[in-house]
Amino acid sequence: MPRILGVDLPNDKPTHISLRYLYGIGPALALQVCEQARVDPLRRAKELSDDEIARIATILDREYTVEGPLRREIQQNIQRLIQIGCYRGTRHRRHLPCRGQRTRTNARTRKGPRKTVAGKKGVKEAGK
Amino acid sequence: MSRSAKKGPYYDERLLAKVEKAQQKRSNEPIKTWSRDCTIVPEFVGTTFLVHNGRQFIKVYITEDMVAHKLGEFAPTRIFKGHSGGKKAAK
Numbered sequence: 001m002p003r004i005l006g007v008d009l010p011n012d013k014p015t016h017i018s019l020r021y022l023y024g025i026g027p028a029l030a031l032q033v034c035e036q037a038r039v040d041p042l043r044r045a046k047e048l049s050d051d052e053i054a055r056i057a058t059i060l061d062r063e064y065t066v067e068g069p070l071r072r073e074i075q076q077n078i079q080r081l082i083q084i085g086c087y088r089g090t091r092h093r094r095h096l097p098c099r100g101q102r103t104r105t106n107a108r109t110r111k112g113p114r115k116t117v118a119g120k121k122g123v124k125e126a127g128k
Numbered sequence: 129m130s131r132s133a134k135k136g137p138y139y140d141e142r143l144l145a146k147v148e149k150a151q152q153k154r155s156n157e158p159i160k161t162w163s164r165d166c167t168i169v170p171e172f173v174g175t176t177f178l179v180h181n182g183r184q185f186i187k188v189y190i191t192e193d194m195v196a197h198k199l200g201e202f203a204p205t206r207i208f209k210g211h212s213g214g215k216k217a218a219k
Contacts, residue, residue: 080193083193083199084191085202086193086194086195086197086201086202087197087200087201087202087204088201090204117211
């Protein structure tokens with residue numbers, strides 16, 4: 001199995017699919033990278049020659065932010081929001097959605113598992 | 129939907145005039161404002177504003193990082209101090 005950028009081992013799917021196993025590469029970028037590296041996107045990843053893999057790796061390295069650097073960039077953007085004390089920053093700080101979604105219900109992705117509060121009016125009580 | 133690039137960022141012209149005047153006089157006097165929707169333009173850096181939150185004026189000192197945000201983002205309009213009986217507020 002080929003290795004690109006250290007850790008990732010894409011499997012024996014078509015190249016443009018397996019490239020998506022890299023953090024920061026989606027459907028569009030995967031095809032774009034294949035084209036730039038002059039690799040047939042439909043060939044299986046395991047069939048790639050060392051040379052082709054090297055080409056893909058250099059292109060990713062040179063032109064795109066993926067994996068670690070991308071994660072760091074995102075984290076820095078969030079840290080900036082928190083540090084300047086703006087509304088979105090405080091929402092991040094409190095682990096609540098910061099794009100104006102409702103929080104009365106839902107928002108479970110941000111809030112995490114439900115913490116049940118005794119005596120709170122809920123669906124069961126409202127049914128009485 | 130975001131604002132058309134043709135128009136450029138929205139800012140309160142009278143507020144900008146006030147800032148410029150204050151900078152000429154080198155005064156550090158905070159500027160009271162209700163223009164929460166005014167974008168922070170680079171000229172504002174280093175100025176202190178008193179941004180209205182509906183009840184009080186919140187002191188906001190503008191740093192370089194705040195450019196392109198709006199003044200209102202720094203003056204929260206709601207206060208939530210946690211639910212009653214809760215052991216500890218969410219972090």
